[in-house]
Amino acid sequence: MASSKKIITRPDWEKLLDNVHVMKEDMNKLVMNFFVTEGYVDAAEKFRMESDIDLSTIMDRMAVKQAVQSGNMVDAIEKVNDLNPLILETNPHLYFHLQQQKLIELIREGKIAEALDFAQDELAARGQENQCLLEELEQTVALMAFEDAANCPVKQLMDMSQRQKTASEVNAAILTSQSHEKDPMLPSLLKKLIWVQNKLGEQASYPKIIDLSSAKLEETK
């Protein structure tokens, strides 16, 4: 079967490429999306600062993070809701963890009566809705049974690292909500590239990129 494919020479193809303008803003968005969807929270934060100074949102997130890290959970929850009420609404696990941290802090301060009320009023309901949270709730409540919570079997909950864990979780959730993205865009675009090259290859001979990691243009066959 004689091939009636259109032949595009390398210089012609390069001319076409030259006329395509890709905005840096779009590429930054792709990289940011990569960090957020792959869970590289710190890198996402650094990238925000290095590439796109959006000081207001950074400050807001810093404020929430600091509130959590200093154990001020009421403040933290309030700030998150101020930023975007949808965050806690759409993240029941996160909401639970923030409240769990509040419970832990109450126990740390020795306010057992208040802790009991809080556990019964707020957390019990959440635990019932969600099986996996129930176990975490039970562990937290167990803290109250021990005189020396810092040395009991579930003492890791009293650790500063627990605060850090919660802080990271809330930070990631805020970042995601600000980026409005959950789908990884970069892999999807790479797949599109491979697919569209093959599709075009059925109608035309042109310089393809076979090795994506170098983006080297092959000669037109």
Added chain:
Amino acid sequence: MVTKNDHIASVNGNSIVDDTFDPVDLTKLAAWWRSGGALGNVVKEKDWENAPTHLNTINSSGKFQFVSRDMLSVRYTGLQLHGNDVGAVQANLPAPTNRVIYYFEMTVKNAGAKGNVAIGFTPTGFKTYRQPGWEPNSCGYHGDDGFLYNGKSSGEKFGPTFTFNDTVGAGINYAMQEFFFTKNGELVGKPIPKEIKGDLFPTVAVHSQNEEVTVNFGNLPFLFNIEAFESEKKKKQEAVIDETPVPGNLSSWIVRSYLLHYGYEDTLNSFETESQSTLPSSNISQESNINDPEETFELHHRMILRKLIREGDIDSAFKRLHEWYPHLLKNEMSTMSFLLHSQKFIEYIRGGMSEDAVKYARMKLVSFFAIKFFETLLQDCISLLAYEDPSTSCVGYLLDTHQRDIVADGVNVMILSGSPNLKSSKGNVCCTLLEKLLKQLTACYIEGRSLNGQQGEVFNLHDILHDTYRIGN
């Protein structure tokens, strides 16, 4: 194409200064600079095409039909004596081609004496006293016999007949280059290959006495669920694309190379720390070391300079450049010099220090007027002086942080160009791996659409990233 360097040679008269190899991609710079005015909106191509909204009352023969005042209905007023007194009417505009599918519907209000109604597509200059499909380059689905007519006066069995109170639809699928038809919300017949090139007008026709039809170009909801139809096709295609295998760490590799190129050192360090165990960069780098060495070149310094420029501290940037790369500043007419000086000027304006700005312009910017390429860019800068509140003016975009980014990128690329591992082609310095891949992606779509007669969905990376939906019709 006249380049900046041609002008330097002619201005100086003598031989070109040493470092005139100016790796800052001038066309890219111009595109970025000029588009800075409305970054997100303007650069996005205006691809909203006009779609048909009503029936054309001008080009129809007028003798055999009467179009209603709202231009959405047509009634037969002829005598139906033969095959050349059809009352066919086209839409006011041809079907737009910048999408996957175009579709419209027609409802039979009065089947009249013989129910010779029809729906279809016809080209420019179609003889509107003939039924759509009876003439070459036209296609029509006829209600009286349920036949499909595709360019000649004899048709073929196609679908059910249609008459009073029936709503039929006609569509073009540009991706498949096919026509398709519906009756009362369901697809009928089979897709018909479209070999007709050029503009096609949605067309309806009446032929027997008292026939009347109304047309719907999307001002009312369609009976046929065109959105579901289109999204089903999209989903199918996306599922196929999704199956394509992509090497596992390619995304990480691309991101890493991007960070290295632009000097985002802090991010890179965070990224490498966070992904310690999962980034076997050794796999990919063994096959293609070309990218790595040159991009790590002077990473730390590039990061610092970018930081300074992003903060608007041009003086410090100059100081560091003198300290680390004095040879880069030798050519005072380089694009990098222009960028830095113009940015310093902009920073004066930002700080409300118009007098200092003027002094600086006289000292440093004026000489750049000799280079034609910089003329319009310079004019934009200097005109900042004319406004009391420059940030609200048409050149206010210069006060955006984006402008600092352009300067930072320019400096970055100048430093990179000094890398000993640099390949001679300019493309390597100016273009990250990510950008090259995205350009190839876009170019393939552009060429594919071109081979499809400039019909079909336009690939727009910016829109895809910003989730912009175009509602059909």
